[in-house]
Amino acid sequence: MKVNEDLTVSLDQLEEFQKIIGFEFKNKSILTEALTHGSFYSGNKRKMKAFIQKNHLENADYNKLENLGDLVLDLIIGDFFYHHKEIEEYARSNDLSIEAALTTVKIVLVENEGLVPVAQKLELEKYIIYGYLDSVEDIFDDVIEALIGAIYLDQGLPRAREFVYKYFDIESALEKVPHSNPVGKVQDIYGEDNINYPIIEETGPGHCKMFTVGLEIHDSIVSTGKATQVRKAKAEAARKHLQSLKGKVKPVNR
Numbered sequence: 001m002k003v004n005e006d007l008t009v010s011l012d013q014l015e016e017f018q019k020i021i022g023f024e025f026k027n028k029s030i031l032t033e034a035l036t037h038g039s040f041y042s043g044n045k046r047k048m049k050a051f052i053q054k055n056h057l058e059n060a061d062y063n064k065l066e067n068l069g070d071l072v073l074d075l076i077i078g079d080f081f082y083h084h085k086e087i088e089e090y091a092r093s094n095d096l097s098i099e100a101a102l103t104t105v106k107i108v109l110v111e112n113e114g115l116v117p118v119a120q121k122l123e124l125e126k127y128i129i130y131g132y133l134d135s136v137e138d139i140f141d142d143v144i145e146a147l148i149g150a151i152y153l154d155q156g157l158p159r160a161r162e163f164v165y166k167y168f169d170i171e172s173a174l175e176k177v178p179h180s181n182p183v184g185k186v187q188d189i190y191g192e193d194n195i196n197y198p199i200i201e202e203t204g205p206g207h208c209k210m211f212t213v214g215l216e217i218h219d220s221i222v223s224t225g226k227a228t229q230v231r232k233a234k235a236e237a238a239r240k241h242l243q244s245l246k247g248k249v250k251p252v253n254r
Contacts, residue, residue, distance in 0.1 A: 001035055001129045007047070007054045009129065017127045021147070023163065025154050029056040032129070034150035036061045037139055039131035043205060062146035069149030072157070076164050077106055080171075104184060107235075109168050116140060118167050134210065138228045182238035189245075190217055197234045200224060215241050 001017075002010040009032050018024050018031070025031045038061040041048040048060050059065075081087040081102060091101035119125065119140040128136060128143055144167075152160040164170070186195060194217060201212040213233035214221040223244065225236025 001127045003040075003051075003129060007051045009055055013127060017123075020122055021163070022166070023151055023155070023159065025150070027154050029058070030065070030150045030154050031147075033057045033059055034062050034065050034146040035127055035129050035143065037128060037130035037133070037143075038063070039133055040129050042131050062143060065146040065149035065153075066142050067149070068152065069145035069147065072148050072152045072160050073106065073109075073145060073164060074102075075157070076161050077109070077170060078102055079161075081105070105170075107183075109170065118144065121167075133228075138232065142229075182235050182242050185242055186215065186217075186238045194218055197237065199230065213237050217241075 001013050004010065011028075014028055014031060017035075032055050036051075036057075041051070041060070051057070052060055087098065087101050087105070090096075091098050096104070116137060119137070122144075124140060124143060125136050128139070130136060130139070133139065148160055148163060151163050196216040197213050198216055198221075199211060200214050200221075202209055203212075204210045210226060210228060211230050211233045212224055212226045213230060213236075215223045215225075215234075215237040223237045223240040225233040225238070225240065227233040227236055
């Protein structure tokens with residue numbers, strides 16, 4: 001997103017983005033907030049204060065909206081599967097609670113690999129306001145959840161649901177679970193008591209931390225993952241290990 005010299009965002013680009021996603025915001029400031037990552041300020045508090053004031057933001061970045069969007073997405077997924085018996089069958093066959101089954105579905109829906117095509121369709125990278133990041137793709141899921149939170153605040157649950165149904169394939173999510181939940185797959189192979197995911201390293205400033213997480217099996221680190229969130233690094237470590245097992249016979253050791 002273009003930011004003018006006076007730190008106001010480009011209204012033309014805001015309009016472009018709204019046309020792409022198919023939602024016209026009543027309060028454009030909420031949309032700006034949803035698209036703003038903390039790295040944009042590079043730790044400059046004066047710049048942050050001026051940006052908030054110029055664009056009439058309630059918060060400096062999308063963090064609160066992301067948390068709200070996360071809860072709204074939970075509600076929409078839960079509401080969807082309330083009317084579908086498949087989730088009960090999946091939970092029963094995998095010895096899971098309904099809550100755990102819904103969490104698994106959500107992991108599939110918001111996994112970054114699956115969201116990259118959505119982000120490309122929305123041309124998201126062009127419109128995110130950010131500074132230095134190793135990879136902007138690492139925050140696609142955060143921004144999309146922030147957008148869900150922003151739509152909910154601006155236009156209510158029905159419009160947020162409309163956005164989710166438009167861009168998330170909830171109905172077929174259960175079919176993708178075995179392929180898109182590496183953490184669950186590793187747990188299935190080794191048993192929950194035999195694996196651990198210790199945080200090995202934290203680097204970077206507070207607004208742009210990078211976490212290195214290890215996959216520990218029987219007290220030995222077998223792979224590591226690196227990402228801007230612990231859950232993403234954990235999934236990456238699990239994915240790498242599963243990749244290393246391809247073509248090998250691996251006994252289940254519980």
